[in-house]
Amino acid sequence: MLRLDEQLVLHIKAHAVHDYPHECGGMLIGKFGDDRKEVFETFPIENAREDSRNNRILLLPKDVLRAEKYARVYKLDVVGYYHSHPNAPAVPSQYDLDHALPVWSYVIASVIDGTAVDVRSWEMREDRSQFDEEVIEQGKTIKNED
Amino acid sequence: MPIKILIPTPLRQFAGRNTEIEVEAASAGEALKKLTTEYSALRKHLYNEQDTLRNFVNVYVGDEDIRYLDGEKTPVKDGETIMIVPSIAGGSTVAEARVENELPELTSDEFARYSRHLILPEVGLEGQRKLKNARVLMIGTGGLGSPLGLYLAAAGVGTLGIIDFDVVDVPNLQRQIIHGTADIGRPKIASAADRLQDINPNTKIEAFETRLTSENALELFKDFDVIVDGTDNFPTRYLVNDASVLTGKPNVYGSIFRFEGQASVFWAEKGACYRCLYPEPPPPGLVPSCAEGGVLGVLPGIVGTIQANEVIKVILGAEGILLNRLLLFDAWRMTFQQLKLRKNPSCPICGDNPTIKELIDYEEFCGLKQPVIEEKPFEEITAVELKQILENDPDVQLIDVREPVEYNIARIPGARLIPLGEIVARQHEINAGKTTVVQCKGGVRSAKAIAALKNAGFQGRLINLVGGITAWSNDVDPTVPKY
Numbered sequence: 001m002l003r004l005d006e007q008l009v010l011h012i013k014a015h016a017v018h019d020y021p022h023e024c025g026g027m028l029i030g031k032f033g034d035d036r037k038e039v040f041e042t043f044p045i046e047n048a049r050e051d052s053r054n055n056r057i058l059l060l061p062k063d064v065l066r067a068e069k070y071a072r073v074y075k076l077d078v079v080g081y082y083h084s085h086p087n088a089p090a091v092p093s094q095y096d097l098d099h100a101l102p103v104w105s106y107v108i109a110s111v112i113d114g115t116a117v118d119v120r121s122w123e124m125r126e127d128r129s130q131f132d133e134e135v136i137e138q139g140k141t142i143k144n145e146d
Numbered sequence: 147m148p149i150k151i152l153i154p155t156p157l158r159q160f161a162g163r164n165t166e167i168e169v170e171a172a173s174a175g176e177a178l179k180k181l182t183t184e185y186s187a188l189r190k191h192l193y194n195e196q197d198t199l200r201n202f203v204n205v206y207v208g209d210e211d212i213r214y215l216d217g218e219k220t221p222v223k224d225g226e227t228i229m230i231v232p233s234i235a236g237g238s239t240v241a242e243a244r245v246e247n248e249l250p251e252l253t254s255d256e257f258a259r260y261s262r263h264l265i266l267p268e269v270g271l272e273g274q275r276k277l278k279n280a281r282v283l284m285i286g287t288g289g290l291g292s293p294l295g296l297y298l299a300a301a302g303v304g305t306l307g308i309i310d311f312d313v314v315d316v317p318n319l320q321r322q323i324i325h326g327t328a329d330i331g332r333p334k335i336a337s338a339a340d341r342l343q344d345i346n347p348n349t350k351i352e353a354f355e356t357r358l359t360s361e362n363a364l365e366l367f368k369d370f371d372v373i374v375d376g377t378d379n380f381p382t383r384y385l386v387n388d389a390s391v392l393t394g395k396p397n398v399y400g401s402i403f404r405f406e407g408q409a410s411v412f413w414a415e416k417g418a419c420y421r422c423l424y425p426e427p428p429p430p431g432l433v434p435s436c437a438e439g440g441v442l443g444v445l446p447g448i449v450g451t452i453q454a455n456e457v458i459k460v461i462l463g464a465e466g467i468l469l470n471r472l473l474l475f476d477a478w479r480m481t482f483q484q485l486k487l488r489k490n491p492s493c494p495i496c497g498d499n500p501t502i503k504e505l506i507d508y509e510e511f512c513g514l515k516q517p518v519i520e521e522k523p524f525e526e527i528t529a530v531e532l533k534q535i536l537e538n539d540p541d542v543q544l545i546d547v548r549e550p551v552e553y554n555i556a557r558i559p560g561a562r563l564i565p566l567g568e569i570v571a572r573q574h575e576i577n578a579g580k581t582t583v584v585q586c587k588g589g590v591r592s593a594k595a596i597a598a599l600k601n602a603g604f605q606g607r608l609i610n611l612v613g614g615i616t617a618w619s620n621d622v623d624p625t626v627p628k629y
Contacts (some may be wrong), residue, residue: 014461032155032217051273054465055463058234059235061206061233064231064232064234066325070369077155078154078155079155081234083234083238087416088415089415095235099200101154101156102156102191103155103156103159104155104156106236108236126160126187128190
């Protein structure tokens with residue numbers, strides 16, 4: 001299960017619509033709990049692909065490393081990664097599977113004709129055979145303002 | 147002093163939940179081998195089946211990627227740190243799911259052959275390698291398949307699958323330019339394969355001499371990236387669509403009728419499919435085939451090249467493919483029109499709640515398997531028998547139900563023309579007191595004419611000429627032209 005608050009879903013949707021018709025992506029920073037992951041922040045990363053940007057994304061290792069280091073400063077973890085599928089469903093492709101790591105959450109935002117219509121989360125099986133959909137637990141982020 | 151390997155978060159649970167692990171090693175590769183020997187569950191995430199590092203796994207020694215050093219042979223010194231950092235790749239298309247690094251290299255011959263593509267930024271080296279990597283399945287090597295195949299082979303598509311079960315016949319040559327006069331009588335796939343291989347010996351041809359059926363379609367489709375529909379009938383067209391949807395392949399569609407053509411890219415993952423456009427086939431017989439209705443020879447040339455164009459764009463991952471658009475072309479008025487298509491949420495195969503989950507009987511779906519009407523079978527006669535009775539029996543009349551243009555091409559002596567469409571209205575012109583032999587080109591329309599006359603209450607004796615004027619030419623008088 002992935003705890004991803006409404007506000008963060010909106011961040012992901014906004015990023016996906018902003019970069020439409022190109023794919024966008026970023027890291028999800030938060031905490032691993034027992035049987036669940038919780039996202040505290042999104043960490044947008046520039047799509048490094050110069051071709052096929054409408055259906056391909058590449059986040060360079062140096063940028064992923066930047067996210068890892070950023071997380072470490074706040075004693076947090078990278079718990080997953082999000083990307084958009086312009087004019088395609090929020091379902092991982094074979095290409096996604098070929099490039100996936102286990103444990104992480106793969107959040108996909110489907111943008112059809114410039115509107116973000118769907119956000120779903122997936123986790124790859126440890127045998128790399130397929131993704132399983134993961135429940136997104138949404139809630140409004142409550143800020144303690146003291 | 148040992149080497150320290152930092153483990154990224156998603157892989158820690160396969161490494162005993164450690165964030166770092168120490169090993170003794172002299173090179174980066176040796177360090178990783180030791181790591182994955184100790185923690186074997188890590189192995190499949192770092193290495194692929196060929197036992198090389200997965201292309202999204204980046205290994206850093208210090209702050210340098212070993213790709214830019216000496217790869218896995220990069221030496222490591224005691225006290226150094228190795229980091230495993232994923233680069234993250236994703237994407238939404240199935241057609242080009244193969245990884246860029248695995249795209250085949252071009253040979254020097256191919257660099258020369260494709261130079262006009264290579265200097266186009268929209269194709270370029272990567273695009274040409276995608277073409278070489280691509281597997282395209284063409285259904286049919288007829289009017290549409292001819293230009294399609296020629297251009298796809300010339301463009302450098304790596305593997306072309308061709309399906310056909312027909313043999314090359316004289317009337318094909320007016321438009322099916324992949325076949326030549328010397329090929330008459332040969333299987334179309336053999337003739338097509340020779341021509342394609344001559345255009346581009348680098349293209350691998352996979353020929354299937356079979357009819358596409360509900361039994362073999364999924365198996366055939368699954369190994370290809372793009373399906374191209376060059377069929378000439380509705381059952382196969384629905385079969386191609388449904389099998390494409392079920393296997394998740396883009397279906398580059400084209401169809402032709404007399405002077406009019408249509409083209410589109412049906413791709414259920416991204417937009418409308420053929421059933422979103424036409425949920426139901428037209429009633430049987432409403433739309434004649436090319437054999438019945440005729441077709442301008444150059445028309446499939448134009449529509450087929452539009453399909454070839456879209457196939458190449460799908461492979462390249464280009465924007466602006468003919469998705470969710472239906473292109474209508476009229477060769478006689480020379481106009482192009484576009485209709486906007488939308489995915490139908492209640493489409494029976496690609497909608498929200500699909501009811502078709504496997505391939506069905508498409509002949510039945512298209513109404514071509516209607517129960518045989520229980521009526522007395524009508525009499526038949528062969529061409530040779532007809533010649534005899536025409537010579538000996540003055541009470542026999544011959545009615546030709548073809549179209550006037552066909553009558554002008556060839557006729558059986560003594561035949562009177564009443565086209566099928568007028569036969570009921572003009573039945574009084576037929577003397578019911580005589581025996582009437584009804585004739586067309588091949589025997590199908592004349593059978594329909596007899597059925598129509600009987601239904602309309604015509605009382606005279608009606609006999610169908612089996613094989614029509616074609617049989618007459620074959621068996622009685624070879625000077626009568628066949629068309």
